[in-house]
Amino acid sequence: MTKNKSDQTRIVRAGIGMDPSTGSVAAPLHTSSTYIWQDIETKGDFDYGRTKNPTREILTSSLVELEGGLGGEIVNSGMAAIDLCLNLLKADDLIIAPHDCYGGTHRLFTHRALQGRVRVEFVDQGDTAAVKAAMALKPKMVFIETPSNPLMRIVDIAMISEAARKIGALSVCDNTFLSPLRQKPLELGCDMVLHSNTKYINGHSDVVGGCIIAKDQDIVEQLRWWANCAGLTGAPFDAWLTLRGLRTLPARMDIQEANAALLAEYLTGHDQVDRVYYPGLSNHPQAELIKRQQSGPGAMLSFEIKGDLQTAKTFLSGLEIFSLAASLGGTESLICQPAIMTHAGMAPEARQNAGIKDNLIRISVGMEQINDLTGDFENSFSQTSK
Numbered sequence: 001m002t003k004n005k006s007d008q009t010r011i012v013r014a015g016i017g018m019d020p021s022t023g024s025v026a027a028p029l030h031t032s033s034t035y036i037w038q039d040i041e042t043k044g045d046f047d048y049g050r051t052k053n054p055t056r057e058i059l060t061s062s063l064v065e066l067e068g069g070l071g072g073e074i075v076n077s078g079m080a081a082i083d084l085c086l087n088l089l090k091a092d093d094l095i096i097a098p099h100d101c102y103g104g105t106h107r108l109f110t111h112r113a114l115q116g117r118v119r120v121e122f123v124d125q126g127d128t129a130a131v132k133a134a135m136a137l138k139p140k141m142v143f144i145e146t147p148s149n150p151l152m153r154i155v156d157i158a159m160i161s162e163a164a165r166k167i168g169a170l171s172v173c174d175n176t177f178l179s180p181l182r183q184k185p186l187e188l189g190c191d192m193v194l195h196s197n198t199k200y201i202n203g204h205s206d207v208v209g210g211c212i213i214a215k216d217q218d219i220v221e222q223l224r225w226w227a228n229c230a231g232l233t234g235a236p237f238d239a240w241l242t243l244r245g246l247r248t249l250p251a252r253m254d255i256q257e258a259n260a261a262l263l264a265e266y267l268t269g270h271d272q273v274d275r276v277y278y279p280g281l282s283n284h285p286q287a288e289l290i291k292r293q294q295s296g297p298g299a300m301l302s303f304e305i306k307g308d309l310q311t312a313k314t315f316l317s318g319l320e321i322f323s324l325a326a327s328l329g330g331t332e333s334l335i336c337q338p339a340i341m342t343h344a345g346m347a348p349e350a351r352q353n354a355g356i357k358d359n360l361i362r363i364s365v366g367m368e369q370i371n372d373l374t375g376d377f378e379n380s381f382s383q384t385s386k
């Protein structure tokens with residue numbers, strides 16, 4: 001019904017009027033773990049909840065449509081989505097991953113490699129020569145994360161996925177930081193796109209979930225087969241809550257992004273700030289690329305406070321509105337110190353290699369009134385300088 005409609009309309013209509021038996025406007029929550037067979041030879045479309053659940057299917061098809069895929073699966077976390085795609089690889093296959101990806105992704109790839117499950121090379125994907133050298137190693141999968149967590153580094157999705165395709169490697173992009181509303185990796189050439197639904201897709205910090213979407217039938221079937229086989233599929237209630245959250249994504253993203261742009265501007269001019277990382281900065285060196293692959297800068301930003309780990313800690317402890325928490329993408333503003341929070345799972349050398357300094361502070365900008373947000377920063381900056 002929403003084919004050929006705008007993303008905004010598709011999102012707002014996600015799951016609406018999907019139950020002809022009752023005519024309910026909101027998507028129904030189906031909790032049954034199992035379904036009755038018509039007779040011993042005939043089972044219906046639904047059989048067992050781990051394999052397929054009606055509420056989960058509504059969320060899957062909504063996200064598949066938004067990302068421009070053919071099919072996909074809802075799983076129980078963003079990490080489950082990342083681990084699920086490793087099932088497409090054989091032992092010893094090489095995966096190329098960004099050196100500055102989310103700390104949990106870095107930890108998963110590192111430990112799967114230590115197990116002998118896959119091989120991994122972490123590469124600065126913003127360095128064209130390094131990407132070329134990595135492709136010469138004949139990887140079977142190239143993992144992309146852009147903007148990256150926590151440094152908001154932007155890499156060229158079309159260029160990297162094309163280079164992967166040429167050597168027969170699968171490309172997969174973690175699109176968590178922008179949502180399909182601001183970036184569509186499948187249209188840019190990737191084979192798969194995944195999300196931590198925990199973040200912008202659900203948007204209310206009350207669900208942990210993930211999804212993976214592909215545009216090739218064979219890949220979709222393999223992903224769904226493994227999700228069922230390994231028991232990774234998401235819970236119906238989580239899918240129902242996520243659908244509820246998804247429906248306000250355009251409004252949330254517009255307000256949070258506008259706040260983030262203003263906060264980035266405020267920080268850029270501040271004498272206690274060394275450097276601001278935000279894709280929407282007017283003098284961003286990759287402005288051209290950002291314009292080509294993103295339809296907006298998003299609402300995540302980070303900055304280096306002048307000083308050290310202790311200065312950052314003092315600043316964080318002086319805040320009243322921003323909550324000190326590790327997640328992102330909810331309606332409320334969250335703040336964290338990656339070196340000791342979100343990226344603590346990375347070895348200190350790996351963090352250093354990725355440029356994640358101890359004085360780096362990451363912000364997920366929420367929907368609060370912008371003057372309250374900048375006022376909170378102003379108070380804490382003045383206490384920190386004492």
Ligand SMILES: Cc1ncc(COP(=O)(O)O)c(C=O)c1O
Binds near residue numbers: 079145198208
């Ligand atoms: C970019 C990115 N990808 C994946 C994940 C993992 O998602 P989850 O916490 O839902 O497992 C996170 C979590 O912060 C993330 O920031």
